[in-house]
Amino acid sequence: MSKTVVVAFANNKGGSGKTTTCSNVACAMAMQGKKVLMIDGDMQLNLTISYFDEDTALAFAQNGKNIYTAIKEEKDLSDFVVSTEYKHLDLVPSTSLMSAIEFDLFTKWQREFILKKCLEPVKARGYYDYILIDAPPTLGGWVMNIMCASDFLVIPVEASPWGLFGLANMFEFVGQVKTLAPTLEVLGIAVTKADERKKYFKQTLETLQNTDGARLFKNYIRVDSAVEWSQDNSKPVVAYKKTSRSAVEYTNLAKEIMKYAHR
Numbered sequence: 001m002s003k004t005v006v007v008a009f010a011n012n013k014g015g016s017g018k019t020t021t022c023s024n025v026a027c028a029m030a031m032q033g034k035k036v037l038m039i040d041g042d043m044q045l046n047l048t049i050s051y052f053d054e055d056t057a058l059a060f061a062q063n064g065k066n067i068y069t070a071i072k073e074e075k076d077l078s079d080f081v082v083s084t085e086y087k088h089l090d091l092v093p094s095t096s097l098m099s100a101i102e103f104d105l106f107t108k109w110q111r112e113f114i115l116k117k118c119l120e121p122v123k124a125r126g127y128y129d130y131i132l133i134d135a136p137p138t139l140g141g142w143v144m145n146i147m148c149a150s151d152f153l154v155i156p157v158e159a160s161p162w163g164l165f166g167l168a169n170m171f172e173f174v175g176q177v178k179t180l181a182p183t184l185e186v187l188g189i190a191v192t193k194a195d196e197r198k199k200y201f202k203q204t205l206e207t208l209q210n211t212d213g214a215r216l217f218k219n220y221i222r223v224d225s226a227v228e229w230s231q232d233n234s235k236p237v238v239a240y241k242k243t244s245r246s247a248v249e250y251t252n253l254a255k256e257i258m259k260y261a262h263r
């Protein structure tokens with residue numbers, strides 16, 4: 001049996017911190033000596049441009065090294081992997097063509113399991129310790145593919161008044177996916193962009209602590225301008241500014257995720 005653990009970062013609420021959390025947790029895991037593959041599952045290609053400049057991202061779109069081509073042609077994902085500048089950290093890039101993925105999936109046989117099938121040979125090789133997937137802010141056939149291909153879900157939630165909006169829909173959707181993928185497990189909720197000075201932050205934490213069926217990760221991520229500077233430089237903050245508070249927090253969150261994410 002494969003030892004590779006697949007974790008998706010998903011929340012239908014836009015801007016909840018999915019990509020930033022996925023990118024930094026992946027890099028922090030690689031810095032801890034783990035072998036990690038990231039998959040950019042979003043047509044906004046934010047995970048891809050977290051590691052590469054826009055020209056390189058455009059080249060991945062043109063030369064077919066992207067998740068869209070892999071899914072459309074139902075190919076082994078190994079052939080779509082690119083190396084990042086960091087040791088043991090690889091990526092399957094995205095492309096804006098992903099905007100058509102729902103249409104492309106529609107005509108496929110067993111369409112909820114295409115990503116799972118494309119990942120099987122990668123998992124069978126057993127090279128990676130973790131595969132982390134960045135999901136788009138939607139709840140459709142493609143996110144269903146992402147969840148059906150995953151062992152665990154991490155749900156990043158922004159500590160803001162609208163951050164919890166739609167969370168109930170998310171859990172309802174996960175419940176539906178579990179009828180197809182019974183082993184899928186919600187690993188936990190990761191609070192992002194927290195501002196401890198705000199009373200609202202404490203209220204958010206209390207609400208999330210009482211969410212049935214989902215652990216609230218002890219390590220939350222505070223707002224930090226170093227995150228935006230790092231993204232402007234196409235680097236994860238854990239590598240760009242190791243001493244920043246967000247770098248420390250993402251590293252601790254990665255350790256907490258690794259503590260729970262095993263079969």
Ligand SMILES: Nc1ncnc2c1ncn2[C@@H]1O[C@H](COP(=O)(O)OP(=O)(O)OP(=O)(O)O)[C@@H](O)[C@H]1O
Nearest residue numbers: 013014015016017018019020137193222223224227
């Ligand atoms: N800890 C943080 N401190 C400051 N800014 C942050 C932090 N985390 C995320 N951000 C910013 O918040 C915005 C949204 O974050 P991100 O793109 O990770 O969310 P997302 O859930 O992936 O969004 P989408 O739903 O569009 O895919 C980005 O501009 C990012 O730079």
Ligand SMILES: [Mg+2]
Nearest residue numbers: 018019042046
């Ligand atoms: Mg995103």
